[in-house]
Amino acid sequence: MTAETEAAEMQPAETQREDLQRYGVPYAAHGEQKVIFPHRDMWLQTAVALLQDGWNMCLDVTAVDYLDKKHPALPSDIPAERFEVVATFISYERKERLRARIQVPEADPTIGSLYTIYPGSDYLEREVYDMFGINFEGHPDLSRILMPENWQGHPLRKDYAVGSIPVQFKNSRQDSPKEGA
Amino acid sequence: MGVVHNVAEDGFEGLQHNFVTAPLEKLVNWSRARSSWPATFGLACCAIEMMATGGSHYDLARFGMEVFRASPRQADVMIVAGRVSQKMAPVLRQIYDQMMEPKWVISMGVCASSGGMFNNYAIVQGVDQIVPVDVYAPGCPPGPETLLHAITTLHTQIENGELLRRREETGAGANITVEQLDGQGQSQMVELGSRT
Amino acid sequence: MSLQTPEKQSPNTQQIENALTQQLDLLPRRDAVLRMSEVRAAEVADQPVSDDDDQTMMMNMGPAHPSTHGVLRLMLELDGETVVRSKPVVGYLHTGMEKTAETLTYLQGPTNVTRMDYASPLFNELVFSLAVEDLIGIEIPPRAVWIRMMMTELNRIASHLLFMATNGMDLGAVSMMIYGWREREQVLRFFQKVTGLRMNHNYIRPGGVAADLPDGWEQDVIDLLDMLPPRLEEYDILMTGQPIWRDRLQGVGVLTQAEAQALSTTGPLLRSTGISWDLRKDMPYLAYDDVDFDVIVGSYGDSFDRYAIRLNEIRESMRIVRQCVEKMPVGDYKAQDKKVTPPPRTRIDESMEALIHHFKIFTEGYKVPEGETYIGIESPRGELGCYIVSDGSAKPYRMHIRGPSFVNLQVMPHMMANGLIADAVVVISSVDPVLGEVDR
Numbered sequence: 001m002t003a004e005t006e007a008a009e010m011q012p013a014e015t016q017r018e019d020l021q022r023y024g025v026p027y028a029a030h031g032e033q034k035v036i037f038p039h040r041d042m043w044l045q046t047a048v049a050l051l052q053d054g055w056n057m058c059l060d061v062t063a064v065d066y067l068d069k070k071h072p073a074l075p076s077d078i079p080a081e082r083f084e085v086v087a088t089f090i091s092y093e094r095k096e097r098l099r100a101r102i103q104v105p106e107a108d109p110t111i112g113s114l115y116t117i118y119p120g121s122d123y124l125e126r127e128v129y130d131m132f133g134i135n136f137e138g139h140p141d142l143s144r145i146l147m148p149e150n151w152q153g154h155p156l157r158k159d160y161a162v163g164s165i166p167v168q169f170k171n172s173r174q175d176s177p178k179e180g181a
Numbered sequence: 182m183g184v185v186h187n188v189a190e191d192g193f194e195g196l197q198h199n200f201v202t203a204p205l206e207k208l209v210n211w212s213r214a215r216s217s218w219p220a221t222f223g224l225a226c227c228a229i230e231m232m233a234t235g236g237s238h239y240d241l242a243r244f245g246m247e248v249f250r251a252s253p254r255q256a257d258v259m260i261v262a263g264r265v266s267q268k269m270a271p272v273l274r275q276i277y278d279q280m281m282e283p284k285w286v287i288s289m290g291v292c293a294s295s296g297g298m299f300n301n302y303a304i305v306q307g308v309d310q311i312v313p314v315d316v317y318a319p320g321c322p323p324g325p326e327t328l329l330h331a332i333t334t335l336h337t338q339i340e341n342g343e344l345l346r347r348r349e350e351t352g353a354g355a356n357i358t359v360e361q362l363d364g365q366g367q368s369q370m371v372e373l374g375s376r377t
Numbered sequence: 378m379s380l381q382t383p384e385k386q387s388p389n390t391q392q393i394e395n396a397l398t399q400q401l402d403l404l405p406r407r408d409a410v411l412r413m414s415e416v417r418a419a420e421v422a423d424q425p426v427s428d429d430d431d432q433t434m435m436m437n438m439g440p441a442h443p444s445t446h447g448v449l450r451l452m453l454e455l456d457g458e459t460v461v462r463s464k465p466v467v468g469y470l471h472t473g474m475e476k477t478a479e480t481l482t483y484l485q486g487p488t489n490v491t492r493m494d495y496a497s498p499l500f501n502e503l504v505f506s507l508a509v510e511d512l513i514g515i516e517i518p519p520r521a522v523w524i525r526m527m528m529t530e531l532n533r534i535a536s537h538l539l540f541m542a543t544n545g546m547d548l549g550a551v552s553m554m555i556y557g558w559r560e561r562e563q564v565l566r567f568f569q570k571v572t573g574l575r576m577n578h579n580y581i582r583p584g585g586v587a588a589d590l591p592d593g594w595e596q597d598v599i600d601l602l603d604m605l606p607p608r609l610e611e612y613d614i615l616m617t618g619q620p621i622w623r624d625r626l627q628g629v630g631v632l633t634q635a636e637a638q639a640l641s642t643t644g645p646l647l648r649s650t651g652i653s654w655d656l657r658k659d660m661p662y663l664a665y666d667d668v669d670f671d672v673i674v675g676s677y678g679d680s681f682d683r684y685a686i687r688l689n690e691i692r693e694s695m696r697i698v699r700q701c702v703e704k705m706p707v708g709d710y711k712a713q714d715k716k717v718t719p720p721p722r723t724r725i726d727e728s729m730e731a732l733i734h735h736f737k738i739f740t741e742g743y744k745v746p747e748g749e750t751y752i753g754i755e756s757p758r759g760e761l762g763c764y765i766v767s768d769g770s771a772k773p774y775r776m777h778i779r780g781p782s783f784v785n786l787q788v789m790p791h792m793m794a795n796g797l798i799a800d801a802v803v804v805i806s807s808v809d810p811v812l813g814e815v816d817r
Contacts, residue, residue, distance in 0.1 A: 031511075033750055051400070057641050059753070060779040064766050069774065072747045072766060086764065088751055088779070092652075095659050099751055117400055119407075120641025123787050131475075141412035146468035146816055147303075148268045149415055155302050155476055162476055163302030221443050225470055225813050226495035226576055228447060229539070233565075233575075236558030251443040266816070269440065269448060269469045276441055298488065303473035322495075322576055 019094075023049050026075045035099045037078050043102050044112040047087075051117055055089040055098060058118035061125055062086050063104075063132045067158040074101075082106035083134055087114065087121070104134055113139035131156035206343065213257070213283065214339040216245045220256030220280065222273070224263030227290040227322040231262045234325040244332055253279040258335065259312070260328075264292035265305045277312045285339065287331050288314045291321050403635040409794030411454055411464035418452050433461055436798075440469040444547045444802045447812035451789075451801065458798050463790045467783075470816040478776035482742030483509050486773065488579045490763075493778060494814035495576060497536040499529050500756040501778070501814075502581035507662065508752040508763040509583040512745050515717060518709040519664075521585035526663045527598070527701035528571070528580065530694040534605070535564040536757040537687045537694075540809050541612060544684060547806040548625055553615060560608050567597050584718040585711025598702050602695050609691060617688070626681035630792040630804040633678060640787045644759025645690070646808065649675035649682040656755035668700045680807040687809075690757075716743050742771035758782050758809060780814035 019034075020027035023046055026037040038046040064084045071080045081103035089098045104111050113136035114121040125136045126145040133154035136142055144151060153160050203211075223231055235241045235249065250256040253276045265273055277286070288308050291297035294317045296306035308314060315338055318331035401407060413421070422435040439450035448469035454462040478489050490505045491498040503525055510517065542557025565575045570591055572578035580587050616622040632642070634650040647654055655672040657665040673689045675682030711718045719738050720731040747769040753762040759781030768774040785808055792804045 033511075056638055057643075059641060059643075059760060059784075060751070060762055060764065060777075062764060062777040062779075064749075064775045069768055070747075072749050072768065086749075086777075088762065088764070090753075090760075092654060092659075097751065097753065118641065119400060119404055119639045120784060120787060122640075123783060124641075127783075143414060144468075146268075146471040148468070151267075155473060161302070162300075162480060163473075164300035165306055222441060224448055225472075226492060229495055229576065232542075233558055233562065236562065237555050238559065238562045249443075253441075264470065264472055266469060266471050268471060272440055272469065299472050299474070299477055301473040301477050303471045303476075324575060 020098075022053070026078060028073060028075065030073075032096065033099065034096065035073070035101055037075060037101055037103075040102050040104060040111055043100075044114075044117065046100065047114055047117045050089055050098070050100075054093055055091045057090050058087060058114055058121045058124075059090050059097070060086075060088040061114065061121050061128055063128045063134055063156075065132060065156065065158045078103060083109055083132060085111055085128065085134065089118075109133060110135040110137055112137050113142075115139050130154065133157065207340075210340045210342060214336040217257040217285065217336070217339065218248045218250050218255065219246055219258045219260050220253050220276065221249045221251055222259050222261055222276065224261070224265065224269065225292065227262035227293070230322045230325060231260055231289065231328060234328050239325040239329065241329075241332075244329070244336065246332065253277075254281060256280055257283065258285045258287060258332075260287045260289050261293045261308045261312075261314075262289040262322075264290075264297065264299060265308050265311070266303050267305060270305050270311050273308070274311050285315045285335055286312050287316045287318060287328075287335060289318045289328060289331070290323055291319060294319070297321060400639060403639040404791065406636075406791045406794040409460075409462050410790040411452055411462035413452065413464065415452075415466065438801070440466075444805060446543065446805060446810055449786075449805065449810060449812055449815070451805075453793075453798065453801065455798060460793045460796055460798055460801055463793050463801070465786050465789050467786065467812070467815050470812045472813075472817060474817045475775075475777055478773055480772065482771045483583055483745055483773065484738065484742050486776070487582050488577075490776075490778060491577045491579055492813065493780065493817055494756065494758070494761070494782070494811045496539050496811050497529075497532050497757050498577050499532040499581055500754060500761055502579065503529055504752055504754045504756075504761050504763040504778075505765075505776075506581050506583045507754065508750055508765045509745060511750045511752055512748050512765060512767050513583070513717060514746075515584065515712050515714050517585055517712055519706040520708045521710050521712070522664050523701055523705050524586050524590060524710060525581055526665070526668075527698055527705070528568075528586075529663075530697045530701070531564055531567065531598075531601075533694045533757045534691050534698075535561050535568075537691045538564070540687050540757075544806045544809075545616065547802055548622075550616065550622070553612070556608070556611065556615070560605065563601055563604060567594075567601060570594075570597065582711075582718075584714060585709070587711075589710040595702055598698060602699055605691070605695060609688065612688065617685070623681060626679065626684055626803065626807075628677075628679050628681075629796065629800045630680045630807055631678050632788055632792055636788065636791055637678070640791070641784050642759070642788055643781050644755070644757070644785065645683050645686045646759065646785055646788065648673065648686055650678040651676050656753060656760060660753075662752075662754055667704070668697050670694075670697050680803050683807045683809075687757075744769060744771050745773075753779070756781055758811065758814070759785060778814075778817060780817060782808075782810040782812070783815045783817075786810055786815060 020029060020036060023036055025046060028035045064086060066082060066084060074080055083104040085102045085104055087100045102111060111134060113125055116138060123145060125139055126142060128134050129136060129142050130144045130146050131154055233239065235247060241247045259277060259280060288294045292299060293308045296304050300306065305311065316331045316335045318327050320327045418435055434455045436453045436455050438453055440448040450466040450469065452464040452466055453460055474489055474493060478486060481489055486505050487502040490501040493501050538557050538561040542554045545553025568578065569575050572580040632646065632650055634652060637647050637650045651674055653672050653674045658672050670693045673686045673693060675686055715734060719735050724731040725735050745767045747767055749766040751762055751764045753760045761781055762779030764777040765773050766775040789804060789808060793801045
C-alpha cells in the first residue's frame, strides 16, 4: 500500500514499526507517543481492527480546531482539514497507548461514531459534538452534554470568542463618590 | 427572690434584675442571627472548604449553623460556594426563590463574587447578577477562617438590620408582599424592600 | 434504544456489524440508559397519572441534591421505587477551562487545571506539567520527581479520606463524615505548610515544583503516617466489619468486568471488577518503579469492593510516602533550565539579568516547541489524561483533559438498573465523581 511506504519514507531514521504498520494507515512514533492517521472513510474499519488487535479501551475522544494553523507533526501525504478528531486507545497486554488523528473537513463535519465498537466513547463524542459541532454518525444520542440544550454555537471552535466581559464593580466608590467627600 | 405576682403592687425591684427589656426588633434579630441555617449549595472547590468548615476542627456549630439544610424551604442562608455556570444560574435562582423570607446570601470565593479567573462564555460573572448578595468572602477558595469571618459579618448585619425591610441599596426581597392592615378595614399591599 | 448501522462510510459493513453485536452484547443492561432530552423529560413528567400499572414516573434528582456530590443531576425513570432507566445530566459546573487554557501561558496553566478535580488538585498539575515537559523535552531533577510523588500520594490519601467521609455521609453514617474531615485536615495542614494553600496549590509546575520542602518536613510526614493507621482501624471498626454497612453496600451497584472495560472505566471502578490495572504499576511514571507497593483489586465489582479498595489504597499510599521520606534525594527541586523555570528569589536581588529573566518569564512565558502529546497518570479516580497541542507559542493551542470522573459517569445507568432509588445514592457515592472534573 502506498500510504505505508510513504509513511516509512517519512521517517527514515526510525525503525519500521511493525505494530503500527499492520493497520495499513500512515503512522508516526516518537518516544511513547504512537500515532496513526486513518482516513475518515476508513475510520470505523480501522477501529474494528484496533479492537481485534487488543486495544482494549477507548480512553479519550477529543478534537482540535486548526482554523488556519498548520497541523503539528502531520505526515505530508495527508491533506490537512480544519478539524481533527483525536482518539486515544490503551492496551492492557502491551501496556501502551495509541492515538488516532482523523482529519474532518469543515464543509462536512461528520465522522462515524465509535459507540458500537467502543461503547465507552458515548459521552466523549457527545462532548466533542457539543464543543466543536462535529457529528458522529450512528451515535445513539448525539445531544449537548455540557452546555444548555438551547445554547447557540460550539464554544471550543477557534472562531468562537472566549466571551470574556469587562469586570464590573458594583457600588464602587469611584462611580458614586460620597456626598461631601 | 421569688416570683412576682403583680408588678403593679410589688414594683420592679421585686424582679431583682432577672429580666431584660429590649425592642422586639433587636430580640428577633438576635435570635435570627444565632440560628441561621445554611442551605447546602455546594458547587465547586469552595464547597469542599465549606464542608471542612462544618467539620470538627472549625466547627460551624459554634455559630448555630451546623444544620445544613437540603431543602431550601428550611434554610435561611444560602452560601453560594463556587463558580456559577450559565446552566446553573436558573437553578440557583429557583432555589433562592424557594427559600423563605428572611433570607441571606453569602457569595463564597472569587468565582461566585466576580467570576474570578474564569472570565469566559460559561461562567456568570458574579452571582450578584442573579441573587442579592449580603456578604462576599474573598479567596480561591476561601479558607474556613475566611468563611467563618464572612458568617460572623453576616450575623452582625442581621443583628443590626431592620426586621421586615431588606436592604435598600440592593433592592432585595424576592418580591414577597405582605398585607398590612392600616386600620381602615381595607388592606393595602406593601412590597418588602421599598418604603412606600 | 435504536441502533443504526452506519451506512455512509462502510464498504465493509459486515466486519463492523460483527464488532457491533459483540461489543454491545457486553452491555446487557444498556436498555437502562435513558436517552431523552430535558424538554421531552419535562413533557413526560407533566403527563397526567393514569390507572395503568405500566406507567412509570420521571423523577429529577439534583443538581442541588445533598448526595449528588456537587451538581450532578439524574433523570430517573421509576417504576414504584425501582429505577428502570436513568440518565446523568452534567454540565452544571461547566467552566470553560479548556477554552481559558488557550489564553493562559504554560506557566499559568497549572492554576487553571488545578481547579478541575478539586479533591485531588495536585494530580491535575502533575499531568499538565508532565505533558508540557514532554513537549519541551526537559529532564526533571530527581528530588523534584520524588517531591511530586510524595505530594501526589499524600493527595491521594486526602482524596480517599474525602471519599470515606462523603460515602459515610451519603449512606447515613454521619459520624464517619466528621472522622474523614478530621484526618483530611491533618493532610491539608501539611499541604498548607509546603505550598501555602490548602487546595488549588499551583505547586507542581512545568520544570519541577514551586518551592522546596520546608525545614522539618520529615517529622511532619512521619507524624502524619503514624497518626493515620489507628484512625483507619477506627474506620474498620465503625464500618468495614459492621453488618449494617456491609448489607448496605455488598451486592449493590455491581459492575461486571466486561461492562467496565467496554465503558472505558478506569481507577477503583475498574479494579473492583478484578482487573489489575494501575498506571503506577503497569505504565510507571515519575519514580514508581523504585517504590514497593501493591495494587488493590476487588472481586465482586460491588460498592463494598470499591469502598474497600479505596480504604486500602490509603494504606498503600502511606507505604509509598514512607519510602519517599526514606529515599528523598538531595539536590534541586526544579530544573535549572533558564528557559522554563524562574531564577531563585535571592538571585533577583543580586543580578539585573535575573530580574529581567524573572520579569520576562512571568509576563511573556516561555515558548514550547510545536507538537502534540498525550500523557496519562493514575489519579484517585482513574486515568487522568492531558492532551496538549502546541503551535510553538507561549500558550497552548489546545489543552484537553481526559477526566476520569467524566468517563466513569457512563456506568451509572448500568449500575443503577433495576435497583432501588436508595441504592442509586450508593452508586453515585461509590463512583465518587468530582463534578469539577466532569464538567471542566
